[in-house]
Amino acid sequence: MMPPENKPVSELAKENGISEQTLYTWRRNLKSQGVPVPGNGKNAVEWSSADKFGVVLETARMNEAELAEYCRSKGLFVEQVADWREVCLQANAAPGELKREFREQSKSDRKQIKQLQKDLQRKEKALAEAAALIILRKKAQAIWGEPEDD
Structure with missing residues (x-):
């Protein structure tokens, strides 16, 4: 046992x-x-x-x-x-110590979340721009046709 x-x-x-x-x-x-x-x-x-x-x-x-x-x-x-x-x-740590450690961890977590949100917004904008360019290219090809090689 x-x-x-x-x-x-x-x-x-x-x-x-x-x-x-x-x-x-x-x-x-x-x-x-x-x-x-x-x-x-x-x-x-x-x-x-x-x-x-x-x-x-x-x-x-x-x-x-x-x-x-x-x-x-x-x-x-x-x-x-x-x-x-x-x-x-x-x-058995003092409550003040735990609160301080928790606040510091929470502060660093908030910073990281804010940075990740900024990165996500930037990437979403880039993705939307790329999607718009692809759609415009397809529309232009539909209107004027394929470019001819000289």
């Missing part, structure tokens, strides 16, 4: 001849001790927030080598743990 295999409880019960209730009890006991034990067949991306937080707590004091070994044993990537740690740190 532990990563990296992370098999569902029902599958483990069938394979090992252990009742599902016993496995659920073991899993609940491990979770109460703070050990991340999804045991639901999901990969690490689909883990619950509590399980991810448990991994962050478990790995908080590990150096790079210990973290790499831990990740190998759990079927995780070091980058995933780093991302989860960053999310945990941001969860």
